[in-house]
Amino acid sequence: MQPQQLRQLSRHLVRQLGMLNNQCGTFALTPVQAHTLIELEQGPCSVNQMAILLKVDKSNASRNLAMLLNQDLITTISHPTDRRSQLSQLTTTGQQVLQQLHHQLNLNSQQILEQLDDDEIQCLAKSLHRYSRAITATEQQQQYNVRSITPLDNAAIATIIRNVSMEYGLTSDKGYGFSDPTLDNMAEIYQPEMNHYWVIEKDHHILGGGGIAALAGQDGWCELQKMYFLPELRGKGFARKIAVQALKFARQQGYKGCYLETTAVLKEAVDLYLSLGFVEIPQRMGNTGHGGCEIKMIKTF
Template sequence: MDPRPLRALSRDLVRELGMLSQQCGALALSPLEAHLLIELENGPATNQQLAERLRIDKSNASRPLARLADRDLIGWHPHPSDGRSKEARLTIAGQSQLLALHQEMDSATAEALAQLSPVEREQLWEGLRLYRSALSRARRQQGYRIRPITEADNPHIAAVVRAVSAEYGLTADKGYGVADPNLDFLHETYQGERSRYWVIEGPDSTILGGGGIAPLAGMEDVCELQKMYFLPTLRGLGLGRRLVLQALAEANALGYRRCYLETTAVLREATALYESLGFEHLPGPLGNTGHDACEICMVLTLKSGALHE
């Protein structure tokens, strides 16, 4: 997808929702003031906490909070556990204003939803949920970089594979990836015409994980997802999903029709990730990978339209 049309659509949504206006509908509240009141509906919060929730600078929260206090919509109270801080709380007038805000905005949203069929409403909900999730992951991933492996990365990514294997008890004597004789030479291993390997750099340029694809022996149109390992500091950021998506896009570009993988039940998070991306379980292995101890075999059909625009 070209990001430019999506950006244009996002701008249109911001305009249609009145986020560029000085007030929300008929209420004397700016959009930022409205967001602050809604956050305080969940309980007292400090300036810093509110700024973090709204993804804005603390100074940008201070001024609208001061305006809300001047209008007696919020009040400042001593923090129960931090004598240096104060918490903002909704006043009775603030609660009344918030109720009016919800009623007006709910009515406007209901008018918009009335233009859609039940199926379209479900599509809208799912699309917005996915977009919100993607934006959140992209924000958390700032400072990290996925790039092709270089020769200098060899010892670092090998150390990652060994560390993660030890963490999960994936020992060499059981035939897991850590037993691969080429583990210390992954850059050279993935120099084939239809092979790729990427590493993930942290903000300090430390190698924290990696993964790649290579032809599955004896099956010309099938690639194998290989050496997907991530240190604990990298997990929970969505970078594993991002790397797999990048690998699948490259597999499509290289002409593969299916992507195969083998994993083990110990790696529960990895299996759940693959399932969420459409990989299906197989009753047994494809080809000859040599991963005797990997009891979970999965495959994804490419060029099906699911991963394409």
């Protein structure tokens, strides 16, 4: 899918769902006001909190809260810890209107789902969840730069790999690549055309990286390698971003598939690989030298 196709589909969905209308369903509520009521169903909110929840500017949130107040759908109460601030909460009328809105929109959604079979619904749920997480990750990654490794990055990325390995107890005496001499020359190791390594930096500081290279001893296969990130990067979707970038690169190079070795200690990494379509296999492939990694996984292209 190309960017313009994604934008076209998104525009079409926005129009079909009525998000450009002045009212939500048959109620005299704009989509933003409906979303505001739904958030207040979880509990009272300040203007700032509502702006964050709805991902709108503070003036937009304030204006819509004022309109809902005029309709007697919400009321304001004093903030328990900040005398300068007030909290908005649903009135009894607001709760009743919201329940009617839920009923109407749930009915509309059910009619849509009836057009899909069970496997299609499962695929849709998974894809929408993944799409939403990708949007969030993109927002969180704005201040960082992903680029190809250079010789000037060698010392920094080697230090990161060793420090993160120690953090998780993945030391050389347990069969891991902590003492791998190639760690000090990563830019040169990943120089061949079929290999590549990416680093992530912010304010000229390297914070992590990951790469892909031909799998030693297994013609036509590549290996996802050396995915290590400092705590600052974790939870921002960079592991998936690098892995996806590496897999796309591997397909372009004509590899048959990708192999990796990891350990149950890195639970988040295992979950990521499974979500990307990797499956566990019983036997090792190639000659990685990672004797301590008990989990072997592949993904065919």
